[in-house]
Amino acid sequence: MAVLGGTVIVGAGIGGLAVALALRQYGISVRVIEKADKLLNVGAGVQISANGFRVLTALGIGSVCSKSSIKARAVELIAYKSAQTVCKLDIGKYNNGLTHLMMHRADLINILFNSCIDAGVSFSFGERVILVSNDTKPEIVTTLNRYRPEVAICADGVHSVGRKSILGHARPYFTGNVAWRALVPNTTDHPEVARIYMGPKKHVVTYPIRDRSVVNLVLIEERDAWIKESWSEKGDANTLRRSFCDFDLGIGDLLSNVQTTHVWGLFRHPVAHKWHAGGVVLLGDAAHPTLPFMAQGANLALEDAWVLAKCLSKTSALKMGLQSYQDLRKSRVEEIISLAEGNTWKYHLAFPPLRWAAHKTMWTMSKLMPRRVVRQFDWIYRYDVTAEP
Ligand SMILES: Cc1cc2nc3c(=O)[nH]c(=O)nc-3n(C[C@H](O)[C@H](O)[C@H](O)COP(=O)(O)OP(=O)(O)OC[C@H]3O[C@@H](n4cnc5c(N)ncnc54)[C@H](O)[C@@H]3O)c2cc1C
DSSP states (O other): OEEESSEEEEOOSHHHHHHHHHHHHTTOOEEEEESSSSOOOOOOEEEEOHHHHHHHHHTTOHHHHHHTSEEOOEEEEEETTTOOEEEEEOHHHHSTTOOOEEEEHHHHHHHHHHHHHHHTOEEEESOOEEEEEOSSSOEEEESSOEEEOSEEEEOOOTTOHHHHHHHOOOOOEEEEEEEEEEEEEOTTOOOSEEEEEEETTEEEEEEEETTTTEEEEEEEEEOSSOOOOOTTOEEOHHHHHHHTTTOHHHHHHHHHTOOOEEEEEEEEOOOOSOOEETTEEEOGGGTOOOOGGGSOHHHHHHHHHHHHHHHHHHOSOHHHHHHHHHHHHHHHHHHHHHHHHHHHHHHTOOSHHHHHHHHHHHHHHHHHOHHHHHHTTHHHHTOOGGGOO
């Protein structure tokens, strides 16, 4: 069956849902196609920093997201064995007014989805896109339909079909890092802070979600063996515990409570050099997957969503609109992603004297100039994409 007209979005992830909602604010009708049978309920947390939160607020869901989240007071960098704080970014004190949320992914996805339904977005679940082409007008071939929309927004994540149609096949390379994830009960009275435990060739991120009843764990480990890039790849809890048994201080109790865990191979993909062609456009991870070391992937997808909707609403010349979207987004995205890539070695220092010296420097800086240490990331967090003309 052929379906004509309108805007079709591939992918009901954070990016796809946010752009659907943003487009509805301009009265543009949209259909979202999602391969999963229902909303992806990934059992994991997500940090939404102030730049992403501004988009949620502009979409009218800032307060409901706040109510379902925990507001972070600080980010602490901690030595893995002594559990001593190496550096504290006191967001509450030095970045007053900026909202940094820690929430369950499923809560964010559900809030976005319900708002999309209220706004009149139509959805098709259990429909996998097989082919996207961009010759003259976009064409989307799925397991159920063939669409000829005016615009095809591909928000279909790291394995994007749309990206292949624009850029051809690319081979990302394995960074040698894998990310374990798990949710555990908050038996350690984890405060409202995001903690990063730094050890040789490994680090662990912990933060509370859902009224502090649950702690989200992300555990990054350097490895030679290749692992799939997927939210659904299961891991073994005992292997996880063995891998991180030297991280016993502070997080030992949390690790012993891990029942199920998933593991995600971290690959490096270049930022797409071209984000659109013939009415097909990429958004979020489809355009620019990032390593999770600045917790910005979802935040960047939210920013993209806002800018793309605005660019599409402002012009009748589609190609110009899509080009201004790319121009407005690409360099900021590249800068943040390269910062995230640079964080790997800083967290994973293995040579003890070097680690000691680096931690000492961080400690001194955070004692002598705590405000500066927090405000060094102003260009990321204070950025308000919704205020751009
Ligand atoms: C361990 C880890 C922790 C992270 N923590 C954070 C964090 O704290 N903060 C942050 O900002 N970012 C974080 N990120 C990054 C963030 O998760 C991603 O950048 C974000 O989810 C990207 O959203 P997206 O909508 O672009 O893609 P996705 O979330 O991948 O959504 C893509 C959607 O498209 C659907 N789809 C895919 N292919 C097809 C197809 N062929 N047909 C139809 N549908 C399709 C998928 O089922 C999915 O629903 C983390 C990433 C990892 C790996």
